[in-house]
Amino acid sequence: MGNPLTTIGFDADDTLWHNERFFALTQVKFAELLADYTDRDSLMDRLLEAERRNIPHYGFGIKGFTLSMIETAIEVTEGRVPADVISELLAAGRDMLAHPVELLPDVRETLETLQDDYRLVLVTKGDLLDQERKLAESGLRDMFTAIEIVSDKTPQTYQRIFDTHGDGPARGMMIGNSMKSDVVPMIHAGGHGVYIPHGVTWALEHAPAPSDSPRFHQITRLSEVAELLP
Structure with a gap:
């Protein structure tokens, strides 16, 4: 050497x-919550672009990911995302921050x-x-x-x-x-x-x-x- x-x-x-599998599970829930507004593939593409944009502002990690989900939800619903969906996304982020190691x-x-x-x-x-x-x-x-x-x-x-x-x-x-x-x-x-x-x-x-x-x-x-x- x-x-x-x-x-x-x-x-x-x-x-x-383990870490990324918790992100994957949350993305499944995210897609279910927004299923009435867009298909899963398009939603995941939009989410990835939001994450890419937001890294310089929020850095890497669950908090930035949660904010990117909320931003994407607002975008794909053209601002009509229900408050209970935002609440569920925030809860999903908190659950990720508490997952066992x-x-x-x-x-x-x-x-x-x-x-x-x-x-x-x-x-x-x-x-x-x-x-x-x-x-x-x-x-x-x-x-x-x-x-x-x-x-x-x-x-x-x-x-x-x-x-x-x-x-x-x-x-x-x-x-x-x-x-x-x-x-x-x-x-x-x-x-x-x-x-x-x-x-x-x-x-x-x-x-x-x-x-x-x-x-x-x-x-x-x-x-x-x-x-x-x-």
Whole structure:
């Protein structure tokens, strides 16, 4: 691997614990509530566009998603959306913010295996309070040297994090389920990016795989990380 690795970063949502499936379930409810006004495919397209527009204003996470649902509901009903529909969308957002944390397979065992030999850093984006809640409920907090909850994941973000908590990106690895956020920017920063596909991934997190990079790796489950390490 060239420079010996000293620091490993982990994404949180859909890498350490389930997350996107709660968004998918809420979208089903959203479509049911607006079924009298538009078909599901058109509604989901409008919602995705609203999310894309709103990221610079609301950031990533459930609160921004809830506001985007409400905005989309107003748009597709031309301002006639019933108040009880808005109320149900707000309730759905609150339910998402309270969903229990369920770890993905091999997570605790893999972190326990790595923590004696590497500095482990959690790097996640989204709503601060929600991410802190999920981390606390996960029981994984003490396994990490550092926690970074960021507004976005860019090469500059990874440069700062791995400089601060490690020996720079060149001696670091980032592991996650988003090609766009976890893998590509880490490789651009000079580190290793490990992609773990998840069954459900938000459309805005898709990006082409940097297959021509020797620092790109793909595994099918977290326990396979050990096979990439010397």
